[in-house]
Amino acid sequence: MKKLILYAVVGGIAFVIGYFVNDQFFSDRAPVQPINFSHKIHAGDNQIPCQYCHIYAERSRVSGVPNVKRCMGCHQIIKTDSPEIQKVASYWDKKEPIPWVKVYNLPDHVYFPHKRHVRAGVDCKNCHGDVASMARIEKVSSLQMGWCLSCHTKREVKNGHDCWTCHK
Amino acid sequence: MSGLLERIAGKLRSYREPGYYTKLDHKWTMVIDLDKCNGCEACVVACYAENNLPVVGREECEKSRAFSWLRIERYVEGEYPDVKVKFIPVMCQHCMKAPCETGCPVYATYHNQDGLNVQVYNRCVGTFTCATYCTYDVRRFNWFTYKWPKPLEAQLNPDVSVREMGVMEKCTFCIQRIRSAKDTAKDESRPVKDGDIKPACSQSCPTGAIYFGDIQDPESVVAKLAKSPRRYRLLEELNADPSVIYLKRVMGDGTSSHE
Numbered sequence: 188m189k190k191l192i193l194y195a196v197v198g199g200i201a202f203v204i205g206y207f208v209n210d211q212f213f214s215d216r217a218p219v220q221p222i223n224f225s226h227k228i229h230a231g232d233n234q235i236p237c238q239y240c241h242i243y244a245e246r247s248r249v250s251g252v253p254n255v256k257r258c259m260g261c262h263q264i265i266k267t268d269s270p271e272i273q274k275v276a277s278y279w280d281k282k283e284p285i286p287w288v289k290v291y292n293l294p295d296h297v298y299f300p301h302k303r304h305v306r307a308g309v310d311c312k313n314c315h316g317d318v319a320s321m322a323r324i325e326k327v328s329s330l331q332m333g334w335c336l337s338c339h340t341k342r343e344v345k346n347g348h349d350c351w352t353c354h355k
Numbered sequence: 356m357s358g359l360l361e362r363i364a365g366k367l368r369s370y371r372e373p374g375y376y377t378k379l380d381h382k383w384t385m386v387i388d389l390d391k392c393n394g395c396e397a398c399v400v401a402c403y404a405e406n407n408l409p410v411v412g413r414e415e416c417e418k419s420r421a422f423s424w425l426r427i428e429r430y431v432e433g434e435y436p437d438v439k440v441k442f443i444p445v446m447c448q449h450c451m452k453a454p455c456e457t458g459c460p461v462y463a464t465y466h467n468q469d470g471l472n473v474q475v476y477n478r479c480v481g482t483f484t485c486a487t488y489c490t491y492d493v494r495r496f497n498w499f500t501y502k503w504p505k506p507l508e509a510q511l512n513p514d515v516s517v518r519e520m521g522v523m524e525k526c527t528f529c530i531q532r533i534r535s536a537k538d539t540a541k542d543e544s545r546p547v548k549d550g551d552i553k554p555a556c557s558q559s560c561p562t563g564a565i566y567f568g569d570i571q572d573p574e575s576v577v578a579k580l581a582k583s584p585r586r587y588r589l590l591e592e593l594n595a596d597p598s599v600i601y602l603k604r605v606m607g608d609g610t611s612s613h614e
Contacts, residue, residue: 295516295517296476296477296516298514298531298534300538302538302542303538303541306542346380346467346468349467349468350465350467350473350475350478351467351471351473351475351530351534354475354476354477354516355514355515355516355530355531
Protein backbone atom coordinates (compact mmCIF):
# COMPACT_ATOMS: atom_id res chain seq x y z
CA MET A 188 0.00 0.00 0.00
CA LYS A 189 2.75 2.39 0.98
CA LYS A 190 4.57 1.56 -2.22
CA LEU A 191 1.46 2.36 -4.23
CA ILE A 192 1.12 5.79 -2.63
CA LEU A 193 4.81 6.42 -3.27
CA TYR A 194 4.39 5.54 -6.94
CA ALA A 195 1.34 7.75 -7.20
CA VAL A 196 3.12 10.71 -5.58
CA VAL A 197 6.28 10.31 -7.69
CA GLY A 198 4.18 9.83 -10.80
CA GLY A 199 2.16 12.91 -9.98
CA ILE A 200 5.26 15.02 -9.49
CA ALA A 201 6.77 13.69 -12.71
CA PHE A 202 3.55 14.50 -14.54
CA VAL A 203 3.48 18.06 -13.23
CA ILE A 204 7.14 18.63 -14.12
CA GLY A 205 6.63 17.03 -17.52
CA TYR A 206 3.58 19.15 -18.19
CA PHE A 207 5.44 22.28 -17.19
CA VAL A 208 8.51 21.44 -19.30
CA ASN A 209 6.35 20.53 -22.30
CA ASP A 210 4.29 23.68 -21.95
CA GLN A 211 7.32 25.92 -21.60
CA PHE A 212 9.69 24.50 -24.16
CA PHE A 213 7.91 22.18 -26.60
CA SER A 214 4.35 23.41 -26.99
CA ASP A 215 2.90 24.87 -30.17
CA ARG A 216 1.16 27.47 -28.08
CA ALA A 217 4.34 29.29 -27.12
CA PRO A 218 7.31 27.77 -28.96
CA VAL A 219 10.86 28.73 -28.07
CA GLN A 220 12.12 31.17 -30.67
CA PRO A 221 15.69 31.21 -32.03
CA ILE A 222 16.16 34.62 -30.45
CA ASN A 223 14.66 35.53 -27.13
CA PHE A 224 12.62 38.34 -28.60
CA SER A 225 10.29 40.11 -26.21
CA HIS A 226 7.18 41.80 -27.48
CA LYS A 227 6.82 43.21 -23.98
CA ILE A 228 9.93 45.35 -24.42
CA HIS A 229 9.13 46.42 -27.96
CA ALA A 230 5.36 46.83 -28.06
CA GLY A 231 4.80 47.24 -24.33
CA ASP A 232 7.55 49.31 -22.76
CA ASN A 233 8.64 51.18 -25.86
CA GLN A 234 5.18 51.52 -27.44
CA ILE A 235 6.28 50.61 -30.96
CA PRO A 236 3.10 50.21 -33.06
CA CYS A 237 2.49 46.69 -34.46
CA GLN A 238 2.66 47.81 -38.06
CA TYR A 239 6.03 49.43 -37.66
CA CYS A 240 7.53 45.94 -37.96
CA HIS A 241 4.63 43.87 -39.35
CA ILE A 242 4.34 46.25 -42.26
CA TYR A 243 2.30 44.08 -44.62
CA ALA A 244 -0.68 43.62 -42.29
CA GLU A 245 -2.55 46.53 -43.80
CA ARG A 246 -1.84 45.88 -47.44
CA SER A 247 -1.39 42.15 -47.86
CA ARG A 248 -2.82 38.80 -46.95
CA VAL A 249 -0.02 38.09 -44.48
CA SER A 250 1.18 40.44 -41.79
CA GLY A 251 4.78 39.52 -42.48
CA VAL A 252 7.66 38.69 -40.21
CA PRO A 253 10.01 41.67 -40.29
CA ASN A 254 13.25 41.07 -42.12
CA VAL A 255 16.62 41.24 -40.39
CA LYS A 256 17.27 44.63 -41.94
CA ARG A 257 14.33 46.07 -40.00
CA CYS A 258 15.80 44.69 -36.76
CA MET A 259 19.24 46.03 -37.57
CA GLY A 260 17.81 49.42 -38.51
CA CYS A 261 17.50 50.13 -34.80
CA HIS A 262 19.89 47.60 -33.30
CA GLN A 263 23.01 48.82 -35.07
CA ILE A 264 22.88 51.56 -32.46
CA ILE A 265 20.61 50.36 -29.67
CA LYS A 266 21.83 47.84 -27.10
CA THR A 267 24.53 46.35 -29.31
CA ASP A 268 26.31 44.75 -26.35
CA SER A 269 23.43 42.39 -25.46
CA PRO A 270 24.10 38.73 -26.36
CA GLU A 271 20.65 38.35 -27.96
CA ILE A 272 21.22 41.35 -30.21
CA GLN A 273 24.61 39.94 -31.15
CA LYS A 274 22.75 36.83 -32.35
CA VAL A 275 20.67 39.07 -34.61
CA ALA A 276 23.86 40.73 -35.81
CA SER A 277 25.39 37.35 -36.60
CA TYR A 278 22.39 36.50 -38.80
CA TRP A 279 22.83 39.90 -40.42
CA ASP A 280 26.52 39.21 -41.07
CA LYS A 281 25.77 35.75 -42.46
CA LYS A 282 23.02 37.30 -44.62
CA GLU A 283 20.55 34.71 -43.41
CA PRO A 284 16.94 35.14 -42.31
CA ILE A 285 16.18 34.40 -38.68
CA PRO A 286 14.32 31.04 -38.50
CA TRP A 287 11.37 32.27 -36.44
CA VAL A 288 8.84 29.65 -35.41
CA LYS A 289 5.35 30.45 -36.64
CA VAL A 290 2.82 30.54 -33.82
CA TYR A 291 -0.43 31.46 -35.54
CA ASN A 292 -0.63 28.77 -38.17
CA LEU A 293 -3.72 28.45 -40.31
CA PRO A 294 -4.38 25.36 -42.42
CA ASP A 295 -3.84 25.62 -46.17
CA HIS A 296 -7.51 25.53 -47.03
CA VAL A 297 -8.22 28.81 -45.27
CA TYR A 298 -8.17 32.14 -47.02
CA PHE A 299 -7.39 34.69 -44.37
CA PRO A 300 -6.43 38.18 -45.54
CA HIS A 301 -4.96 40.37 -42.79
CA LYS A 302 -5.66 43.36 -45.01
CA ARG A 303 -9.43 42.90 -44.95
CA HIS A 304 -9.50 42.53 -41.19
CA VAL A 305 -7.17 45.42 -40.38
CA ARG A 306 -8.99 47.73 -42.78
CA ALA A 307 -12.34 46.71 -41.30
CA GLY A 308 -11.04 48.05 -38.01
CA VAL A 309 -10.39 44.79 -36.21
CA ASP A 310 -7.75 45.43 -33.59
CA CYS A 311 -4.70 43.14 -33.56
CA LYS A 312 -5.57 42.38 -29.93
CA ASN A 313 -8.86 40.73 -30.94
CA CYS A 314 -7.04 37.68 -32.24
CA HIS A 315 -3.48 37.95 -30.99
CA GLY A 316 -4.27 38.90 -27.42
CA ASP A 317 -2.37 41.40 -25.34
CA VAL A 318 0.93 40.99 -27.14
CA ALA A 319 2.38 44.01 -25.38
CA SER A 320 2.54 42.06 -22.14
CA MET A 321 4.02 38.84 -23.56
CA ALA A 322 7.69 38.16 -23.06
CA ARG A 323 7.46 35.25 -25.48
CA ILE A 324 4.71 35.26 -28.07
CA GLU A 325 1.90 32.93 -27.21
CA LYS A 326 -1.16 31.71 -29.08
CA VAL A 327 -4.27 32.93 -27.29
CA SER A 328 -7.03 32.03 -29.73
CA SER A 329 -8.04 28.61 -30.99
CA LEU A 330 -8.14 29.62 -34.71
CA GLN A 331 -10.98 27.19 -35.19
CA MET A 332 -13.91 27.78 -37.49
CA GLY A 333 -16.40 28.37 -34.71
CA TRP A 334 -14.11 31.01 -33.26
CA CYS A 335 -13.90 32.78 -36.64
CA LEU A 336 -17.66 32.59 -37.14
CA SER A 337 -18.49 33.91 -33.68
CA CYS A 338 -16.76 37.16 -34.62
CA HIS A 339 -18.27 37.21 -38.12
CA THR A 340 -21.70 36.85 -36.53
CA LYS A 341 -21.06 39.51 -33.93
CA ARG A 342 -19.81 42.04 -36.46
CA GLU A 343 -22.48 41.10 -39.03
CA VAL A 344 -19.97 40.59 -41.82
CA LYS A 345 -21.55 40.64 -45.27
CA ASN A 346 -21.62 37.06 -46.56
CA GLY A 347 -19.65 36.22 -43.44
CA HIS A 348 -21.24 32.80 -43.20
CA ASP A 349 -20.67 31.70 -46.79
CA CYS A 350 -18.22 28.79 -46.92
CA TRP A 351 -16.28 30.23 -49.84
CA THR A 352 -15.69 33.52 -48.08
CA CYS A 353 -12.94 31.85 -46.06
CA HIS A 354 -12.41 28.39 -47.50
CA LYS A 355 -10.55 27.95 -50.72
CA MET B 356 -32.81 20.24 -27.62
CA SER B 357 -35.08 18.78 -30.30
CA GLY B 358 -36.41 22.28 -30.98
CA LEU B 359 -32.87 23.50 -31.64
CA LEU B 360 -32.14 20.54 -33.92
CA GLU B 361 -35.36 21.20 -35.78
CA ARG B 362 -34.40 24.84 -36.24
CA ILE B 363 -30.96 23.93 -37.58
CA ALA B 364 -32.44 21.30 -39.90
CA GLY B 365 -35.03 23.79 -41.11
CA LYS B 366 -32.32 26.35 -41.82
CA LEU B 367 -30.26 23.81 -43.74
CA ARG B 368 -33.29 22.62 -45.67
CA SER B 369 -34.14 26.14 -46.72
CA TYR B 370 -30.97 26.24 -48.81
CA ARG B 371 -32.55 23.71 -51.09
CA GLU B 372 -35.81 25.50 -51.63
CA PRO B 373 -35.97 27.24 -54.98
CA GLY B 374 -35.55 30.97 -54.69
CA TYR B 375 -33.63 30.82 -51.43
CA TYR B 376 -31.54 33.67 -52.64
CA THR B 377 -34.28 35.89 -53.95
CA LYS B 378 -31.76 38.58 -54.70
CA LEU B 379 -28.27 37.55 -55.62
CA ASP B 380 -25.31 39.87 -55.13
CA HIS B 381 -24.08 38.97 -58.58
CA LYS B 382 -24.98 36.36 -61.10
CA TRP B 383 -21.73 35.34 -62.69
CA THR B 384 -22.28 34.15 -66.20
CA MET B 385 -20.01 32.85 -68.89
CA VAL B 386 -20.71 33.35 -72.57
CA ILE B 387 -18.82 31.14 -75.02
CA ASP B 388 -18.83 32.16 -78.65
CA LEU B 389 -18.48 28.86 -80.51
CA ASP B 390 -17.89 30.77 -83.74
CA LYS B 391 -14.56 31.86 -82.29
CA CYS B 392 -13.58 28.55 -80.71
CA ASN B 393 -11.07 26.62 -82.76
CA GLY B 394 -10.56 23.82 -80.26
CA CYS B 395 -6.94 24.61 -79.39
CA GLU B 396 -7.44 23.55 -75.73
CA ALA B 397 -5.44 26.47 -74.35
CA CYS B 398 -8.30 26.93 -71.86
CA VAL B 399 -7.87 23.35 -70.67
CA VAL B 400 -4.16 23.87 -70.04
CA ALA B 401 -4.81 27.15 -68.27
CA CYS B 402 -7.41 25.47 -66.08
CA TYR B 403 -4.95 22.76 -65.10
CA ALA B 404 -2.35 25.34 -64.14
CA GLU B 405 -4.68 27.69 -62.31
CA ASN B 406 -6.60 25.19 -60.25
CA ASN B 407 -3.86 22.73 -59.24
CA LEU B 408 -5.28 19.87 -61.25
CA PRO B 409 -3.15 16.74 -61.32
CA VAL B 410 -2.20 15.23 -64.66
CA VAL B 411 -3.27 11.64 -64.19
CA GLY B 412 -2.01 10.09 -67.39
CA ARG B 413 -3.43 7.82 -70.01
CA GLU B 414 -4.08 4.75 -67.89
CA GLU B 415 -6.27 6.62 -65.44
CA CYS B 416 -8.10 8.38 -68.26
CA GLU B 417 -8.96 5.00 -69.74
CA LYS B 418 -10.65 4.15 -66.44
CA SER B 419 -12.62 7.38 -66.93
CA ARG B 420 -10.78 9.09 -64.15
CA ALA B 421 -9.73 12.03 -66.30
CA PHE B 422 -9.25 15.15 -64.28
CA SER B 423 -10.03 18.10 -66.51
CA TRP B 424 -12.56 20.50 -65.06
CA LEU B 425 -12.94 21.88 -68.53
CA ARG B 426 -13.02 19.65 -71.59
CA ILE B 427 -13.50 20.30 -75.27
CA GLU B 428 -16.07 18.08 -76.89
CA ARG B 429 -15.45 17.34 -80.54
CA TYR B 430 -18.12 16.52 -83.05
CA VAL B 431 -16.91 15.50 -86.47
CA GLU B 432 -19.37 15.17 -89.31
CA GLY B 433 -18.79 13.94 -92.84
CA GLU B 434 -15.96 12.22 -94.68
CA TYR B 435 -12.53 13.67 -95.34
CA PRO B 436 -12.47 16.49 -97.73
CA ASP B 437 -15.94 17.55 -96.76
CA VAL B 438 -15.65 17.60 -92.96
CA LYS B 439 -17.40 19.71 -90.41
CA VAL B 440 -15.76 19.82 -86.99
CA LYS B 441 -17.57 21.37 -84.10
CA PHE B 442 -16.06 22.10 -80.71
CA ILE B 443 -17.89 22.77 -77.47
CA PRO B 444 -15.93 23.62 -74.32
CA VAL B 445 -17.84 22.10 -71.43
CA MET B 446 -17.21 23.03 -67.82
CA CYS B 447 -19.48 23.15 -64.77
CA GLN B 448 -22.57 24.99 -65.95
CA HIS B 449 -23.32 26.45 -62.50
CA CYS B 450 -26.98 25.57 -62.89
CA MET B 451 -29.36 27.74 -60.94
CA LYS B 452 -31.52 24.68 -60.32
CA ALA B 453 -28.61 22.31 -59.99
CA PRO B 454 -29.41 18.61 -59.81
CA CYS B 455 -26.16 17.92 -57.97
CA GLU B 456 -27.15 20.12 -55.04
CA THR B 457 -30.26 18.10 -54.30
CA GLY B 458 -28.26 14.92 -53.89
CA CYS B 459 -25.48 15.77 -51.50
CA PRO B 460 -26.13 14.23 -48.07
CA VAL B 461 -23.73 16.60 -46.28
CA TYR B 462 -24.57 19.87 -48.05
CA ALA B 463 -21.06 20.08 -49.48
CA THR B 464 -22.37 21.57 -52.68
CA TYR B 465 -24.70 24.52 -52.51
CA HIS B 466 -25.52 27.79 -54.18
CA ASN B 467 -23.93 30.90 -52.78
CA GLN B 468 -25.09 34.48 -52.96
CA ASP B 469 -23.14 35.06 -56.17
CA GLY B 470 -25.17 32.56 -58.14
CA LEU B 471 -22.30 30.11 -58.11
CA ASN B 472 -22.65 26.43 -57.54
CA VAL B 473 -19.81 25.86 -55.12
CA GLN B 474 -18.22 22.77 -53.65
CA VAL B 475 -16.87 22.78 -50.10
CA TYR B 476 -13.96 20.37 -50.07
CA ASN B 477 -13.80 20.12 -46.29
CA ARG B 478 -17.38 18.99 -46.08
CA CYS B 479 -17.28 16.50 -48.93
CA VAL B 480 -17.32 12.87 -47.88
CA GLY B 481 -17.11 11.49 -51.41
CA THR B 482 -20.43 9.72 -51.88
CA PHE B 483 -20.23 10.45 -55.62
CA THR B 484 -23.96 11.34 -55.65
CA CYS B 485 -23.43 14.75 -57.20
CA ALA B 486 -21.39 13.30 -60.06
CA THR B 487 -24.13 10.79 -60.70
CA TYR B 488 -26.79 13.48 -60.74
CA CYS B 489 -24.77 15.88 -62.87
CA THR B 490 -26.26 16.27 -66.33
CA TYR B 491 -23.09 17.56 -67.92
CA ASP B 492 -20.56 15.09 -66.50
CA VAL B 493 -18.22 17.78 -65.22
CA ARG B 494 -17.60 16.68 -61.67
CA ARG B 495 -14.27 15.05 -60.97
CA PHE B 496 -13.36 12.75 -58.14
CA ASN B 497 -10.02 12.47 -56.39
CA TRP B 498 -9.42 8.75 -56.50
CA PHE B 499 -6.00 9.21 -54.94
CA THR B 500 -4.04 11.89 -53.18
CA TYR B 501 -2.12 13.03 -56.19
CA LYS B 502 1.47 14.12 -55.73
CA TRP B 503 3.44 16.52 -57.85
CA PRO B 504 7.00 15.42 -58.67
CA LYS B 505 9.68 17.51 -57.03
CA PRO B 506 10.20 20.73 -59.00
CA LEU B 507 6.56 20.92 -60.11
CA GLU B 508 5.04 21.41 -56.70
CA ALA B 509 6.52 24.91 -56.76
CA GLN B 510 4.08 25.96 -59.48
CA LEU B 511 0.96 25.15 -57.45
CA ASN B 512 -1.39 28.06 -57.11
CA PRO B 513 -1.39 29.21 -53.47
CA ASP B 514 -4.89 30.65 -53.82
CA VAL B 515 -6.38 27.23 -54.48
CA SER B 516 -6.15 24.37 -52.02
CA VAL B 517 -4.71 21.06 -53.14
CA ARG B 518 -7.46 18.50 -52.76
CA GLU B 519 -6.98 15.11 -51.22
CA MET B 520 -8.29 11.64 -51.83
CA GLY B 521 -12.04 11.14 -51.62
CA VAL B 522 -13.12 14.66 -52.50
CA MET B 523 -15.32 15.71 -55.38
CA GLU B 524 -14.39 18.83 -57.26
CA LYS B 525 -15.35 20.82 -60.31
CA CYS B 526 -15.01 24.14 -62.08
CA THR B 527 -15.43 27.05 -59.68
CA PHE B 528 -15.53 29.83 -62.28
CA CYS B 529 -12.11 30.68 -60.82
CA ILE B 530 -13.66 31.81 -57.55
CA GLN B 531 -10.23 32.85 -56.27
CA ARG B 532 -10.07 35.47 -59.00
CA ILE B 533 -13.60 36.63 -58.23
CA ARG B 534 -12.54 36.96 -54.61
CA SER B 535 -9.41 38.94 -55.38
CA ALA B 536 -11.32 41.25 -57.75
CA LYS B 537 -13.88 41.87 -55.02
CA ASP B 538 -11.03 42.55 -52.62
CA THR B 539 -9.48 45.15 -54.92
CA ALA B 540 -12.87 46.72 -55.54
CA LYS B 541 -13.47 46.97 -51.83
CA ASP B 542 -10.12 48.66 -51.29
CA GLU B 543 -11.02 51.23 -53.92
CA SER B 544 -14.57 51.41 -52.42
CA ARG B 545 -16.39 50.75 -55.66
CA PRO B 546 -18.51 47.89 -56.93
CA VAL B 547 -16.86 45.21 -59.06
CA LYS B 548 -16.58 46.52 -62.62
CA ASP B 549 -17.33 44.53 -65.73
CA GLY B 550 -14.05 43.10 -66.98
CA ASP B 551 -12.39 43.01 -63.57
CA ILE B 552 -12.67 39.25 -63.46
CA LYS B 553 -11.24 36.95 -66.05
CA PRO B 554 -11.18 33.23 -65.32
CA ALA B 555 -8.07 31.38 -66.45
CA CYS B 556 -9.81 29.87 -69.49
CA SER B 557 -11.06 33.24 -70.63
CA GLN B 558 -7.68 34.86 -70.09
CA SER B 559 -5.83 32.24 -72.07
CA CYS B 560 -8.26 31.91 -74.98
CA PRO B 561 -6.29 33.13 -78.04
CA THR B 562 -9.41 34.08 -79.96
CA GLY B 563 -11.21 35.58 -76.99
CA ALA B 564 -14.17 33.25 -77.29
CA ILE B 565 -14.93 33.12 -73.56
CA TYR B 566 -16.57 36.11 -71.91
CA PHE B 567 -17.25 36.39 -68.21
CA GLY B 568 -19.25 38.84 -66.19
CA ASP B 569 -22.29 39.69 -64.15
CA ILE B 570 -25.51 39.23 -66.11
CA GLN B 571 -27.45 41.26 -63.55
CA ASP B 572 -25.59 44.35 -64.75
CA PRO B 573 -27.37 45.29 -68.01
CA GLU B 574 -24.30 47.18 -69.27
CA SER B 575 -21.96 44.19 -69.02
CA VAL B 576 -20.61 42.41 -72.09
CA VAL B 577 -22.22 39.11 -71.14
CA ALA B 578 -25.65 40.70 -70.66
CA LYS B 579 -25.46 42.12 -74.17
CA LEU B 580 -24.13 38.91 -75.70
CA ALA B 581 -26.79 36.87 -73.92
CA LYS B 582 -29.44 38.62 -76.02
CA SER B 583 -27.84 37.36 -79.22
CA PRO B 584 -30.09 35.31 -81.52
CA ARG B 585 -27.35 32.67 -81.59
CA ARG B 586 -27.77 32.03 -77.86
CA TYR B 587 -28.48 28.57 -76.52
CA ARG B 588 -27.68 26.58 -73.44
CA LEU B 589 -26.65 22.97 -73.15
CA LEU B 590 -29.54 20.54 -72.60
CA GLU B 591 -31.88 23.41 -71.88
CA GLU B 592 -34.89 21.13 -72.04
CA LEU B 593 -33.82 19.56 -68.74
CA ASN B 594 -34.62 22.87 -67.06
CA ALA B 595 -31.53 23.03 -64.87
CA ASP B 596 -31.12 26.71 -65.79
CA PRO B 597 -27.36 26.68 -66.46
CA SER B 598 -25.30 29.88 -66.17
CA VAL B 599 -23.10 29.16 -69.15
CA ILE B 600 -24.50 30.54 -72.39
CA TYR B 601 -23.23 29.33 -75.75
CA LEU B 602 -23.47 31.23 -78.99
CA LYS B 603 -24.06 28.87 -81.89
CA ARG B 604 -21.45 28.42 -84.54
CA VAL B 605 -22.84 29.28 -87.94
CA MET B 606 -21.30 27.03 -90.58
CA GLY B 607 -20.51 28.02 -94.16
CA ASP B 608 -23.68 26.44 -95.52
CA GLY B 609 -25.90 28.37 -93.13
CA THR B 610 -26.45 25.53 -90.66
CA SER B 611 -25.50 26.07 -87.06
CA SER B 612 -23.58 23.93 -84.63
CA HIS B 613 -26.55 23.36 -82.38
CA GLU B 614 -28.49 21.02 -84.59
